[in-house]
Each structure stands twice: as C-alpha cells, then as structure tokens.
Amino acid sequence: MNNYFLEKAREGKVYHAHNTTAGAVTVLSATCTGLVLENPYGSGIDCIVESMSFVGSTLTTIAEIGIAVSPTVSTVVSGSTTAMKSFNGKLAGDTTHIGKGLVYSIATLSSTPLWFESLASCRDTGAVEGAEVFHRNFEGTLIVPPGMFVAFSTLTAARTGLCSITWAEDAVII
Numbered sequence: 001m002n003n004y005f006l007e008k009a010r011e012g013k014v015y016h017a018h019n020t021t022a023g024a025v026t027v028l029s030a031t032c033t034g035l036v037l038e039n040p041y042g043s044g045i046d047c048i049v050e051s052m053s054f055v056g057s058t059l060t061t062i063a064e065i066g067i068a069v070s071p072t073v074s075t076v077v078s079g080s081t082t083a084m085k086s087f088n089g090k091l092a093g094d095t096t097h098i099g100k101g102l103v104y105s106i107a108t109l110s111s112t113p114l115w116f117e118s119l120a121s122c123r124d125t126g127a128v129e130g131a132e133v134f135h136r137n138f139e140g141t142l143i144v145p146p147g148m149f150v151a152f153s154t155l156t157a158a159r160t161g162l163c164s165i166t167w168a169e170d171a172v173i174i
C-alpha cells in the first residue's frame with residue numbers, strides 16, 4: 001500500500017469518481033466524453049492521480065483506450081459540461097469533504113488533449129472481448145496542476161464502457 005495515499009485518505013483528501021452507466025469514450029478531441037478530471041485554475045491544489053481504469057461494455061472494432069492530458073494551462077479549462085459526483089475516500093458521502101477537483105462525463109475542453117499513455121488495445125474476437133479491467137496505477141506520478149485536466153480517450157474509434165479515477169488533493173508546491 002502506498003503510504004502517501006493512505007495518509008491523504010485519513011486526512012479526507014482522497015477522492016474517487018466513476019461512471020454509473022456505460023458511456024462512450026471519444027476519440028482524442030476537445031469535445032470529450034467518458035470521464036474528465038479538471039483542476040480549476042486558481043484552486044491552490046494539485047490533483048495527484050493514484051489510478052485510472054476502464055472496462056468495456058460493448059463489442060466493437062479494435063481501438064486503443066488511454067489517458068489524455070491538457071497541452072497547456074488555461075484559466076477556463078472547460079466550457080459546456082455534464083458534472084459527475086466525486087466521493088471522499090473516508091466514505092463520508094458525496095456532500096462531505098468535497099474536493100476542488102471537478103469531474104465530468106461530458107466536457108467541451110479549452111483545447112484538444114494530448115495522448116499521454118495507453119491503457120490497452122481493446123479487441124473483439126467474434127462474440128468475445130476481454131472482460132478484464134484495464135487499470136493503471138500511477139501512485140502519484142501523474143499530477144494535474146491548476147488549470148489543467150486529465151481524461152480518458154481513444155485514438156481510432158470510440159469505446160463504450162465504465163471509467164474510474166482516484167486522486168489525492170494536496171497544496172501546490174512551487
């Protein structure tokens with residue numbers, strides 16, 4: 001177990017967000033669906049990503065599923081959005097210890113994201129697709145500073161499934 005995230009969870013500074021119904025994860029675009037974590041400009045905190053995961057729910061063509069990030073800092077990270085709830089790691093519900101990180105299932109982003117890392121290449125073989133969860137444990141090596149975002153994306157074709165992300169919030173260190 002990562003002691004940093006354990007300590008942050010005890011402090012009430014670890015959050016989790018996930019889709020509650022399967023949705024499309026779009027091809028790399030500023031019009032983004034799936035799951036987006038935005039750290040608002042001027043928040044005063046870093047969103048330190050612990051892990052991200054995706055599990056497909058619909059058979060389709062071969063496509064990469066992965067992580068995309070904002071190319072630059074922006075004072076307005078996203079425009080039109082569909083907000084999702086985040087939950088505190090202390091299991092205090094969605095109205096206690098609310099974090100500063102914002103999560104969306106749909107967001108019009110300030111810029112087209114950059115491909116950061118692949119989670120998997122999703123393939124189907126007739127009627128069977130791998131049922132495993134595609135998971136990446138960052139253990140804090142991915143930090144979303146104020147005015148930036150991290151999102152799920154694909155490279156060649158949209159994928160339908162469930163996304164989740166866990167992060168800690170900590171004061172910005174300059």
